[in-house]
Amino acid sequence: MLKKSLFRKPKNELEYQGEGKRQYPSVPDDMYISCPECKQTLLKAEVEENFFVCPKCKYHFKLQARRRIQLLVDADSFEELDAELQPHNLLEFPGYDEKLAAAQQKSGESEGVICGVADINGCRIALFVMDPAFIVGSMGTVMGEKITRLFEFATAHALPVIGYTVSGGARMQEGIFSLMQMAKTSGAVKQHSDAGLLYITVLTDPTTGGVTASFAMEGDIILAEPKALVAFAGPRVIEQTIRQKLPAGFQRAEFLLEKGFVDAIVERTEQKQYLTMILKLHQGGICRG
């Protein structure tokens, strides 16, 4: 039986004296997370089990590339390609070396994209996944090179490509070389396409700038995660140009679907199954599953 006095308000400040600082029960920092969309406090383990999707409002948390690969492909099937490629400060741009070092430390990756081959429910694919923790997946020379090599590999081995995009745009510290990656990757995508091979892109939040204006929008089938921002010019740039607030939902995945620029919006929890169905409809007997 609880004491009634537990629930009464303290009558005066004196009652606190002597208690010192009030102690709250301590919770390990990483046990709970708060959903940025619905602001609910969620058990982290529960969110993780749910593919990093909020069980309450289906908000799709940002997902590091390695975690995404883990969640997507068959266990132990992923073989990374070109992991050894390291970005360089080609233009000797001031501050870029430090920026790269910080990005590498933060993401634990050497560049903003991970490429390789894997199985999805037994279907062999070439896969690239961009990493939001690496300068928001900005497009540098090595990123372009890795993606180009992946397409060339996939063309040579007659593999479909699945690409997960996330990008804040160009990596301006690499100047014109960053821009040239758009042409280079597009060329590799075209050769893969001309070989009759399938390319699926999955646009995740946010996909913008030069990535949107190149390989992200070049898929035979373009999927998007719910509410992902997908734009050429980001909302802030447009607001500055036209000097007015943008309507709610502008440039979100649902908006692109309505305007005809994505094939379907697929929740993260459904993606593996959805991709498998597409793959099986394209490859006939090639799938081992």
Place this chain on the structure above:
Amino acid sequence: MGEAVVTSTEPYDHVLEARRKGRPTSQQFIANLTEDFLEFHGDRRFGDDNAIIAGIARIHDLPVTVIGIEKGNGLQDSIKRNFGAVHPEGYRKALRLMKQAEKFHRPVLCIVDTSGAYCGLGAEERGQGQAIAENLMEMMTLKTPIISLLIGEGGSGGALALAVADQVWMMENAIYSVISPEGCASILWKDSKKMKEAARHLKLTALDLLGMGVIEQVIPEDDPQDFTEVYQQVQTMLYDQFQCSLQKPIEELLQQRYQRFRMIGIQ
């Protein structure tokens, strides 16, 4: 503005000259480089974008397709041209006419002069990113020779969408960059006043880009106020280069185009 620019080693001076009001635009280049120009309009999907002037013409006896981004001459014309900021329908018009050029085996001359693809509601709604992406892909395998000539500003993806070519040439005072020096300075250093510094680091001048293997030719501008002789020189260069490219088997030309972009930045 004027002659001092020509000998300047300060990259930002090139930026200023590239943007100078009164500098010849695509209209003057088309009028002086080609004969019998017929302008064709529309993307057959949404509308006609006046920021791109495109059509067919002749260089001496050689029929060509010409596609130029047009900033406009004078205020009225510049407004009509949206100051050279292209919408998706402009890029789609360009692609339509490139496909037409492919069908009739006409070489394609692209003239680039834009601060960037337009950033606005309509442009986003109609798929600016998708339109540019499609041009990059299709130009890479377009079965006819392409030369892109950058005459003023080469602003990022909006310029690249007309610059996937066998050869890319730049006027001496033209610039080509992934971002404007002002934009770069404001993002990196939160200070758009540092644009001169940004311009130096971005390596956006024609000579820098030639040295980095991004372009094939720099067209000297002895007098940026008078291009009379420059036009004649460029006309001859274009004619010779197109004739040379037309001699090549198309597969070889496309392989070289792919390798051209494949090797940029690889040390």
